[in-house]
Amino acid sequence: MLSALDRRHTVAPPGYSRWLIPPAALAIHLCIGQVYATSVYKNSLIAHFDVSQTAIGVIFSIAIVMLGLSAAVAGTWVEANGPRKAMFVSACFWAAGFLVGSLGIATKQLWLLYLGYGLLGGIGLGIGYISPVSTLIKWFPDRPGLATGLAIMGFGGGAMVASPLSRQLLSFYDPAYDPSNAGSTASGNALVWLFVTLGLGYFVIMMFGVANVRVPAPDWRPAGFDPATVAAKPLVTTANVSAANALKTRSFWLLWVVLFCNVTAGIGILEQASPMIQDFFRDNGTSAVSVAAAGGFVGLLSLFNMAGRFAWSSTSDVIGRKPIYLVYLGVGMVLYALLALVGQTATALFVLLACVILSFYGGGFATVPAYLRDLFGTYQVGAIHGRLLTAWSAAGIAGPLIVNGFLDAQGEPGTLTAAAYRPALFTMVGVLAVGFVANLLIKAVPERYHEPATGGDGNEDTAPVAAERSGTR
Amino acid sequence: MSDDGRSGQQARLWISWLVVAALLGYGVAQTVITAAKLFTH
Numbered sequence: 001m002l003s004a005l006d007r008r009h010t011v012a013p014p015g016y017s018r019w020l021i022p023p024a025a026l027a028i029h030l031c032i033g034q035v036y037a038t039s040v041y042k043n044s045l046i047a048h049f050d051v052s053q054t055a056i057g058v059i060f061s062i063a064i065v066m067l068g069l070s071a072a073v074a075g076t077w078v079e080a081n082g083p084r085k086a087m088f089v090s091a092c093f094w095a096a097g098f099l100v101g102s103l104g105i106a107t108k109q110l111w112l113l114y115l116g117y118g119l120l121g122g123i124g125l126g127i128g129y130i131s132p133v134s135t136l137i138k139w140f141p142d143r144p145g146l147a148t149g150l151a152i153m154g155f156g157g158g159a160m161v162a163s164p165l166s167r168q169l170l171s172f173y174d175p176a177y178d179p180s181n182a183g184s185t186a187s188g189n190a191l192v193w194l195f196v197t198l199g200l201g202y203f204v205i206m207m208f209g210v211a212n213v214r215v216p217a218p219d220w221r222p223a224g225f226d227p228a229t230v231a232a233k234p235l236v237t238t239a240n241v242s243a244a245n246a247l248k249t250r251s252f253w254l255l256w257v258v259l260f261c262n263v264t265a266g267i268g269i270l271e272q273a274s275p276m277i278q279d280f281f282r283d284n285g286t287s288a289v290s291v292a293a294a295g296g297f298v299g300l301l302s303l304f305n306m307a308g309r310f311a312w313s314s315t316s317d318v319i320g321r322k323p324i325y326l327v328y329l330g331v332g333m334v335l336y337a338l339l340a341l342v343g344q345t346a347t348a349l350f351v352l353l354a355c356v357i358l359s360f361y362g363g364g365f366a367t368v369p370a371y372l373r374d375l376f377g378t379y380q381v382g383a384i385h386g387r388l389l390t391a392w393s394a395a396g397i398a399g400p401l402i403v404n405g406f407l408d409a410q411g412e413p414g415t416l417t418a419a420a421y422r423p424a425l426f427t428m429v430g431v432l433a434v435g436f437v438a439n440l441l442i443k444a445v446p447e448r449y450h451e452p453a454t455g456g457d458g459n460e461d462t463a464p465v466a467a468e469r470s471g472t473r
Numbered sequence: 474m475s476d477d478g479r480s481g482q483q484a485r486l487w488i489s490w491l492v493v494a495a496l497l498g499y500g501v502a503q504t505v506i507t508a509a510k511l512f513t514h
Binding site: 030205299302303351 | 478485486492501507509511
């Protein structure tokens with residue numbers, strides 16, 4: 001039955017609309033984006049298992065580490081087996097993660113939650129994240145930034161769907177639970193049913209993606225598209241580089257640094273957003289920003305994070321990938337410095353600066369697959385993307401460490417002011433400067449790393465010999 | 474592609490985009506309601 005999911009059975013027939021592919025990709029990313037909504041039921045899990053915050057926080061950390069690892073390790077498998085099988089496997093792991101996790105909650109076995117949501121779910125996350133990327137790039141050679149921006153926007157949108165949905169489901173399964181009361185926790189039974197509902201619901205939605213996704217025929221081109229117009233742009237290649245060879249190039253590691261720096265800086269704000277806005281406007285120990293307003297600020301950041309993924313990635317199709325990262329990192333440096341120096345003068349200014357910074361954070365995620373396509377071609381771009389995502393995992397550790405390290409040295413939470421954030425924010429300016437320089441140093445990949453010409457467009461279907469050769473270099 | 478195939482594909486296009494638009498629309502609407510608290514509290 002699984003052979004029906006193989007790449008060779010998913011080649012699109014003539015006339016197949018490429019506009020069926022973005023919703024297929026969105027169906028996956030909207031579901032796996034739930035991973036950023038785990039804070040909704042964190043307190044309920046702590047109360048149910050009667051454990052520390054750290055013991056529950058580890059579940060999220062395992063999932064994110066597994067995301068990076070599975071994307072890096074399974075990238076080549078995803079390229080070889082095609083998007084349909086990858087999406088199906090991702091859906092199975094993601095749904096199984098919820099179901100095994102629900103079993104852990106029902107039996108009060110925390111290790112089952114680690115194994116389920118953390119390990120199995122994390123594998124589903126990694127495979128799901130990269131599964132549609134190279135397919136979208138092949139369907140939209142004329143607008144790869146728009147295509148990958150649409151999909152990766154879904155990952156940002158997934159948390160926006162899952163957060164309110166989880167609150168409403170918990171209220172439904174446990175009428176005593178009040179989501180508007182920060183001290184209220186849902187019962188274990190409600191958590192079990194939440195996990196079962198999300199697991200089954202996400203599986204069904206992800207099957208929409210599995211059913212609709214197709215790879216283009218090797219000789220397919222969009223109507224009126226001339227590959228020469230794309231190749232004429234700086235840094236854009238028509239050659240192909242294997243995932244194994246990409247790791248040997250300087251450009252890959254420079255781009256790794258670029259992504260790491262951009263994500264580290266963004267996570268610094270995201271992770272601390274709610275207390276940060278309250279601390280910036282604290283006078284004589286009392287903040288002018290209420291807890292509810294701080295929650296609103298977090299919501300606004302989510303919207304800009306999601307919108308930036310689509311808007312900036314699409315803009316990169318027009319102005320180029322290197323220039324757009326110079327904007328993310330260069331303008332980002334100016335915005336971080338302004339936030340540190342004048343952010344406390346007006347709430348509107350603080351919110352504006354933070355929102356634009358977060359839009360750059362999202363844009364950095366969404367533009368990177370198209371940047372990889374420009375540098376390494378379409379041949380194994382999904383696998384290369386998977387390996388690059390280890391920068392995300394590393395930044396997920398570095399960003400909060402930098403911010404929390406500085407803040408811990410400044411005083412107790414609830415007593416901090418804008419001045420306490422300056423060392424962390426100026427450090428982020430330095431981090432972005434490193435990324436800015438790394439981006440400037442990125443150059444076209446030397447010809448010795450290119451795959452031999454096959455006569456096709458470098459799709460896996462047309463380049464099996466090159467794939468074998470690349471392993472022997 | 475035959476006429477039947479073309480109309481079937483149109484239906485798939487509509488359903489697929491409607492499903493993701495409904496999900497995204499729900500998420501955006503709920504987040505806008507939350508974000509509004511920044512300006513009302």
